[in-house]
Amino acid sequence: MALVDYKKDMMRCVRCSTCKFIPIPSLLKSWRFAQGCPAIAKHNFHAYSASGKLIMALSLLEGRIEYSPKVMEILYNCTLCGMCDLSCKVGTDQELWEVLHEFRIDAWQRGEKTRLSPHVSIVESIKSYDNVWQQPRRKRTDWAKGLKVKDLNQEKAEVLYFVGCTYSLDPEMRRVARNTAILFNKAGVDFGTLGANEKCCASPAFMVGDEELFLKAETQQRSFHGHHLP
Ligand code: SF4
Ligand code: SF4
Numbered sequence: 062m063a064l065v066d067y068k069k070d071m072m073r074c075v076r077c078s079t080c081k082f083i084p085i086p087s088l089l090k091s092w093r094f095a096q097g098c099p100a101i102a103k104h105n106f107h108a109y110s111a112s113g114k115l116i117m118a119l120s121l122l123e124g125r126i127e128y129s130p131k132v133m134e135i136l137y138n139c140t141l142c143g144m145c146d147l148s149c150k151v152g153t154d155q156e157l158w159e160v161l162h163e164f165r166i167d168a169w170q171r172g173e174k175t176r177l178s179p180h181v182s183i184v185e186s187i188k189s190y191d192n193v194w195q196q197p198r199r200k201r202t203d204w205a206k207g208l209k210v211k212d213l214n215q216e217k218a219e220v221l222y223f224v225g226c227t228y229s230l231d232p233e234m235r236r237v238a239r240n241t242a243i244l245f246n247k248a249g250v251d252f253g254t255l256g257a258n259e260k261c262c263a264s265p266a267f268m269v270g271d272e273e274l275f276l277k278a279e280t281q282q283r284s285f286h287g288h289h290l291p
Contacts, residue, residue: 064118064167067160071119073153080111080145080157097144108135111145111157118164128168128175136164137177141268165270180269187274191260192226202256204228204235208242211253218253220245226261 083089083097096102100109107113114136120126139161146158168175186195204224211218222245228238245252263278 062159062163064160064163065122067156067163068119068122070155070157070160071115071122073155074112074115076107076112076116077152078107078110078112079151080149082148083144084148084151097148099142100139104138109138111149111161114139114161114164115157118160118167128171133168133175133177136168137180137269162270165268166272167270169270169272177269183265184269184271184274187261187263187266187278192230193261193265194226194230196230198257201229201259202254204230204238205242205254208239209246210242211251212256213253214256214258216253218251220250220252222252222254223262224254224259229259 081098081101082095089095098110103109108117117126117132117135121128121132126132141158141161143158145161146156149155149157182195183193186193190196191198192201210222213221222241224238228234228241242252260282261278262282263275266272266278267275
C-alpha cells in the first residue's frame with residue numbers, strides 16, 4: 062500500500078473529534094475521564110489528533126503543503142497507540158492506524174530531510190549491531206551468565222524465549238530476563254534462546270516507518286527460526 066491508497070479514509074473524516082476521546086464516552090461518569098489521545102492530551106491542538114494528521118496527509122497528497130519540520134514534529138508526536146482507530150470505528154470503518162503508519166513510511170521513504178536524527182540513530186544501530194542500544198553483539202547473552210539457559214544454536218527445546226534488545230542489554234531491565242529464566246526453570250519449562258544469534262525484531266524500525274529494514278529483519282528471523290526450532 063502507499064499513502065495515496067488511503068485517500069478515501071482521509072476524505073471521509075468529518076472532523077467530529079471522536080478520535081480524541083476514548084470509545085463511547087457516554088458510558089463514562091464524567092468528561093474528566095474521557096481523554097484518550099496522548100498527543101491531544103499533551104498538545105490540545107487539532108493537528109495533533111488523528112483527524113489532524115489525516116488532513117495533513119491529504120494536503121500533502123494534493124500539493125497544498127510540503128513536508129516540513131513542523132509536519133514531522135506533529136507526525137511523530139503520536140504514540141501510534143491506536144486509541145483513535147477504535148474510537149473512530151464506533152461510527153465508521155476508517156483505518157486510522159494504518160493511515161498514520163503509512164504516513165511515517167511515506168515520510169521515511171522521502172529521504173534524509175524527513176528523517177529525525179534520534180530515529181536515524183536507532184535504525185543505524187539495528188543495521189550495525191542488530192540491537193537498538195549500540196552495543197556489541199557479544200554482549201547479547203551477558204544477562205544469562207550463571208543461569209541454566211539452552212542455546213538453540215547447539216540443542217533443541219520446546220520453547221523459544223525471545224528476550225529482545227532491551228531485556229538483553231539494558232542494565233536495569235536485564236533482571237527481568239534473568240528472573241524470567243529462573244521462573245521457567247522452577248516451573249520445569251524446556252526453553253532456550255537464540256543466544257548470540259538473537260537479533261533485534263526491528264519493531265522500532267517498523268514504528269519509525271523504515272519498512273524495508275523491518276521486512277528484511279523479519280525475513281531473516283523467520284528463516285533462522287525455521288532452521289533452529291523443532
Ligand atoms: S473520529 Fe474519525 S471521522 Fe471523526 S474526526 Fe476523528 S478521524 Fe475524523
Ligand atoms: S495513535 Fe496517535 S493520534 Fe491516535 S490516539 Fe494514539 S497518540 Fe493519538
